[in-house]
Amino acid sequence: MTTAAEFVAVSRHFGDFTAVDSLDLAIREGALTTLLGPSGCGKTTSLRMLAGYIEPSAGKIMIGGKDHTDAPPEKRDLGMVFQSYALFPHMTVAGNVGFGLKLRKVPRAERARRVAEALELVGLGHLGDRRPKALSGGQQQRVALARAIAIRPRLLLLDEPLSNLDARLRVQMRGEIRRIQAETGLTVVLVTHDQEEALEMSDHMVVMNAGRVMQQGAPDELFPAPANRFVAEFLGYENFLTLPERGLVTVRPELLTVAPGDVGGGETAVSATVRSIAYRGVEVRVALDATTGAGGATTPLVASLRGDALTPEDRAALHPGGRVTVSARPDHLVSLAG
Ligand SMILES: Nc1ncnc2c1ncn2[C@@H]1O[C@H](COP(=O)(O)OP(=O)(O)O)[C@@H](O)[C@H]1O
Ligand SMILES: [Mg+2]
Incomplete structure (x- = not known):
């Protein structure tokens, strides 16, 4: 197994509150790793430390085998998708998807090719000229996904990307994200509070509570053998x-x-x-x-x-x-x- 990124004894305090408590986690290259736990357990804080938006209070963040603890977000080469799609309303879908490529000064022809490829991958090849507001919530979330994928990030970070979608679409998108991950071979870290989502989508899942890892493993290892009452209850x-x-x-x-x-x-x-x-x-x-x-x-x-x-x-x-x-x-x- 190649490790794409690693948390080494990472903690984060806010005042005297500990949001993340000595997190050790190796993120396997080409796999989908899920951080699962109830609201407030430190999932987003962990993801944002990996992305470089929050500094750890202690510990190290390794990316591609190198210490990135002090690296700014733009030096980490990561794509991110949030619960809110945060698309630019005045730009077309293609403009949104190509935005990160433009920032990275990717030449126009190459940009057009990669935008088309990313839109194709999320099943929106025909909607590049639309504005975001002309799309459904599910389609907007696919645009956000395409925008993150188009930059060919080293890691794709997804923070509760499906929680704004209705139940049916949410279940459909689980399969879609899994397919896209398999087709691209991307390393994905997904944050969710939904145990079904984690069990269905993950190669590796990490169950967190109050800033600490309760248990981690593949879904088929973890589900039949929860380590403690918290994990068992959380898995249903x-x-x-x-x-x-x-x-x-x-x-x-x-x-x-x-x-x-x-x-x-x-x-x-x-x-x-x-x-x-x-x-x-x-x-x-x-x-x-x-x-x-x-x-x-x-x-x-x-x-x-x-x-x-x-x-x-x-x-x-x-x-x-x-x-x-x-x-x-x-x-x-x-x-x-x-
Ligand atoms: N900037 C901040 N200042 C103070 N407390 C924070 C801040 N960010 C997060 N927290 C607290 O840290 C805990 C973990 O938050 P978060 O990582 O967002 O949880 P999750 O994503 O698992 O719901 C929560 O109790 C939250 O209130
Ligand atoms: Mg969160």
Whole structure:
């Protein structure tokens, strides 16, 4: 693996508040790396330090193997796209896309070729003469993307680029950005608070909380094995229970089995009372109160069952107040650090 850029023990303080706390992160060349975390966890601050708009309070920013901690943004050769498209309204689409090339004194003919190529790549080859305001939000965001790509940056930085788009377009653009990244071989760093977006788009994802990295890895490594409760909750896990021998564990709702009757405890089986049932087509979601502690303490659990696999006995037990036994295969339980 070649490292395109690297954060080495990078921190950023604002007064006595620590926005980014000793961040170590290697950004792999030609890959899409995502910074994922809730609002305020330090994603934008990290990205802006990489771009050179914010100075780290401590640590080093390496780009292409060289220390760039003190380099101004224009010496870093990066393209950036923000949540707001920030297009120039008085320029045509082609003018917007060619703007950075003009600044870099790329000759006119070469500029025209690269603008056409970038617009083609984002699927707007036919709209170069339009003004931004004549385009939809999604199209404007593609123009911003084309403008960043046209300069052939060493790194493409995307800060929540899809959050202003409606849900359908957002999902479509995930695939589009992935395709563009694959076609160009660009190194991309994407900031998002949307775990689905991160899981779907990333080669490598970094989950952050309160300025610190909670866990990083490929989506298919991270999703089945969250390291702690924060990461698990952020990735959408809902079931958390403390078992006598295992401590805190989580398990995905679709990996729980629910059987009629009250067969009692054990390491991977607990008795429970059905709280509510929601039929969602093939999926049946059952909310349960599991008896987990001495003295009748309960823990809420959610099981996702396949409606077509339920027996008549199962259905009879699945009503509010029904007594059931919830179990999971031991290898489906994920131990958490707390
Ligand atoms: N210029 C600033 N002055 C003071 N606090 C800031 C400044 N920029 C960011 N912060 C604070 O740092 C934290 C991280 O911000 P940010 O990196 O924008 O988070 P994210 O992009 O993950 O939502 C937030 O609590 C934010 O209020
Ligand atoms: Mg942000």
